[in-house]
Amino acid sequence: MGAINREWHAAHRMPTKPTPEPRGEWHAEHQDECACRVPSEKETALIAAWRQARPSR
Ligand SMILES: [Zn+2]
Numbered sequence: 375m376g377a378i379n380r381e382w383h384a385a386h387r388m389p390t391k392p393t394p395e396p397r398g399e400w401h402a403e404h405q406d407e408c409a410c411r412v413p414s415e416k417e418t419a420l421i422a423a424w425r426q427a428r429p430s431r
Pocket residue numbers: 378379383404408409410411
C-alpha cells in the first residue's frame with residue numbers, strides 16, 4: 375500500500391462520466407502525484423493513450 379496524497383485527492387475528484395479522456399488525465403496525474411493504488415491494465419492503457427495525445431507537459 376502506498377501513501378495517500380489527501381490534498382491531491384481533495385482537489386481532483388474522479389470524473390464520473392465514462393469518457394476516456396478525463397479518466398486518462400485523472401489516472402495519469404494520479405500516478406504522478408499519489409501512490410495509494412496501482413492502476414489496472416485498463417487504467418494503464420488510459421494513461422498511455424492520454425500521454426500520447428498530450429506529449430508536451
Ligand atoms: Zn491516490
